[in-house]
Amino acid sequence: MIHIREITPEDAGNLLKLMQELDREADYLLYEPGERPVEEEAMREHIRKLDPPEYGTFFAAESLAAEAGDVVATAPEPEPGETGTTADAEAPSSGSAGEMAGYLEIRRLPWKRVRHRAYLVIGILKRCSGQGVGTRLMQQAESWARRHGVRRLHLTLVAENHAAVALYRKMGYETEGRHPASMRLGDRYVEELTMGKWLD
Ligand SMILES: CC(C)(COP(=O)(O)OP(=O)(O)OC[C@H]1O[C@@H](n2cnc3c(N)ncnc32)[C@H](O)[C@@H]1OP(=O)(O)O)[C@@H](O)C(=O)NCCC(=O)NCCS
Numbered sequence: 001m002i003h004i005r006e007i008t009p010e011d012a013g014n015l016l017k018l019m020q021e022l023d024r025e026a027d028y029l030l031y032e033p034g035e036r037p038v039e040e041e042a043m044r045e046h047i048r049k050l051d052p053p054e055y056g057t058f059f060a061a062e063s064l065a066a067e068a069g070d071v072v073a074t075a076p077e078p079e080p081g082e083t084g085t086t087a088d089a090e091a092p093s094s095g096s097a098g099e100m101a102g103y104l105e106i107r108r109l110p111w112k113r114v115r116h117r118a119y120l121v122i123g124i125l126k127r128c129s130g131q132g133v134g135t136r137l138m139q140q141a142e143s144w145a146r147r148h149g150v151r152r153l154h155l156t157l158v159a160e161n162h163a164a165v166a167l168y169r170k171m172g173y174e175t176e177g178r179h180p181a182s183m184r185l186g187d188r189y190v191e192e193l194t195m196g197k198w199l200d
Pocket of ligand 1: 022026027028029122123124125128129130131132133134135136156157158161162163164166167170
């Protein structure tokens with residue numbers, strides 16, 4: 001059973017652990033294993049300084065089940081006319097600490113001319129992917145964005161990351177830019193895409 005909640009500075013250690021595991025197992029993230037800064041206090045301070053909703057926030061998807069295989073999606077039906085919504089009933093709560101299966105980060109800049117936009121980063125552990133967790137995290141992000149006056153969500157991804165492309169297209173994101181040879185994976189240069197969505 002997966003529970004999604006907004007994280008607090010106390011989650012810094014678990015969040016870092018999750019990010020390090022993702023760096024080890026995921027093929028298309030920015031950091032290679034060992035490159036990510038891993039100072040727990042620095043992460044705690046980073047989360048504190050986000051001062052949600054000022055500069056963004058993090059959501060964690062936590063497995064509350066004894067076994068990762070028990071993960072289920074429990075998102076409520078969206079309201080008519082809204083694609084990626086979560087009802088207030090699904091607004092973040094302070095769930096008990098379980099294993100973090102995935103996270104989504106929302107980043108905002110402080111300047112008035114760009115307050116309407118936010119940048120997303122998402123990562124789900126392999127053993128918990130393909131079960132709707134990414135979809136639910138993206139719905140939470142959209143719901144949070146609407147509540148806090150964000151009108152445009154955007155992100156970047158490796159073009160051959162088919163799972164990510166599928167998730168973002170499903171959530172209504174459109175390709176806005178192509179960036180050839182933007183990332184080097186081993187001895188290959190790969191294309192990155194920028195995708196975005198306007199929230200009506
Ligand atoms: C990309 C990622 C976020 C998707 O999360 P997820 O929890 O697996 O996504 P969901 O289960 O909600 O699936 C969303 C859609 O993507 C599609 N999808 C999921 N896994 C897929 C795969 N391996 N290949 C192709 N499509 C896939 C599904 O068809 C699904 O649509 P559906 O529900 O209509 O069937 C996740 O795989 C991940 O974190 N990967 C590693 C890190 C990463 O690449 N992050 C993105 C960086 S930009």
